[in-house]
Amino acid sequence: xxxxxxxxxxxxxxxxxxxxxxxxxxxxxxxxxxxxxxxxxxxxxxxxxxxxxxxxxxxxxxxxxxxxxxxxxxxxxxxxxxxxxxxxxxxxxxxxxxxxxxxxxxxxxxxxxxxxxxxxxxxxxxxxxxxxxxxxxxxxxxxxxxxxxxxxxxxxxxxxxxxxxxxxxxxxxxxxxxxxxxxxxxxxxxxxxxxxxxxxxxxxxxxxxxxxxxxxxxxxxxxxxxxxxxxxxxxxxxxxxxxxxxxxxxxxxxxxxxxxxxxxxxxxxxxxxxxxxxxxxxxxxxxxxxxxxxxx
Ligand code: ZN
Numbered sequence: 001x002x003x004x005x006x007x008x009x010x011x012x013x014x015x016x017x018x019x020x021x022x023x024x025x026x027x028x029x030x031x032x033x034x035x036x037x038x039x040x041x042x043x044x045x046x047x048x049x050x051x052x053x054x055x056x057x058x059x060x061x062x063x064x065x066x067x068x069x070x071x072x073x074x075x076x077x078x079x080x081x082x083x084x085x086x087x088x089x090x091x092x093x094x095x096x097x098x099x100x101x102x103x104x105x106x107x108x109x110x111x112x113x114x115x116x117x118x119x120x121x122x123x124x125x126x127x128x129x130x131x132x133x134x135x136x137x138x139x140x141x142x143x144x145x146x147x148x149x150x151x152x153x154x155x156x157x158x159x160x161x162x163x164x165x166x167x168x169x170x171x172x173x174x175x176x177x178x179x180x181x182x183x184x185x186x187x188x189x190x191x192x193x194x195x196x197x198x199x200x201x202x203x204x205x206x207x208x209x210x211x212x213x214x215x216x217x218x219x220x221x222x223x224x225x226x227x228x229x230x231x232x233x234x235x236x237x238x239x240x241x242x243x244x245x246x247x248x249x250x251x252x253x254x255x256x257x258x259x260x261x262x263x264x265x266x267x268x269x270x271x272x273x274x275x276x277x278x279x280x281x282x283x284x285x286x287x288x289x290x291x292x293x294x295x296x
Pocket of ligand 1: 157158173174175176177179180181182
């Protein structure tokens with residue numbers, strides 16, 4: 001079996017054909033209006049198939065929010081989004097109408113979480129929590145190979161956090177102001193310092209790292225208690241701040257306060273960086289295709 005994968009992002013679409021991160025050929029398109037962007041995507045797969053590529057199913061790991069309840073009339077559509085023109089777009093239908101193969105859909109974050117669990121930083125555990133910290137903050141939990149869903153996909157970036165000492169930033173989440181994403185997304189850090197975190201040096205970089213570690217540890221306390229993962233995988237732009245991952249782990253240990261006293265929480269391998277980099281999303285989309293081919 002071979003699959004098509006689409007990582008649908010707010011600034012770019014990544015399309016690939018293959019079976020996993022070590023066997024995928026990808027092409028990237030800038031995200032434009034829905035009709036032009038989806039035409040680019042359909043054109044890509046049409047060309048690959050005409051060149052002899054086999055595609056048994058296509059998976060889409062998309063920005064959201066998404067309607068993922070099959071019984072709903074809006075199933076497979078992007079729900080109300082601030083991204084101009086994209087609210088209500090039937091992304092799953094557009095691909096399903098163009099190609100006579102099963103189509104799978106989930107969030108970009110759940111896609112990346114699935115890929116890290118299959119091939120990346122959580123490949124040797126049964127349960128993991130993946131958090132991406134970049135333009136926004138999102139998270140997915142994988143248990144025995146299945147991403148957790150309920151009414152909708154989880155919105156882990158919007159959990160409440162405790163304010164860090166000496167931090168007067170009001171927060172920039174339009175819904176909650178000072179939730180996890182509001183306090184420590186890439187733009188939240190950049191707004192405090194007047195420059196993105198990766199451009200900071202010296203004491204300012206140290207302070208940015210302190211804030212990122214504090215807020216992620218604070219949010220992860222709730223998430224770790226609620227989901228009980230064997231491993232936490234952190235990806236996204238801010239995960240590349242030098243030394244931030246061990247600091248998150250130490251700060252999380254501190255926030256857990258010794259409860260429930262699991263030795264696993266104290267191990268260096270409990271909080272680790274993502275391994276698949278910019279192939280995580282499209283690799284996850286290939287897994288969504290694989291699941292669709294199996295009728296899941
Ligand atoms: Zn929020």
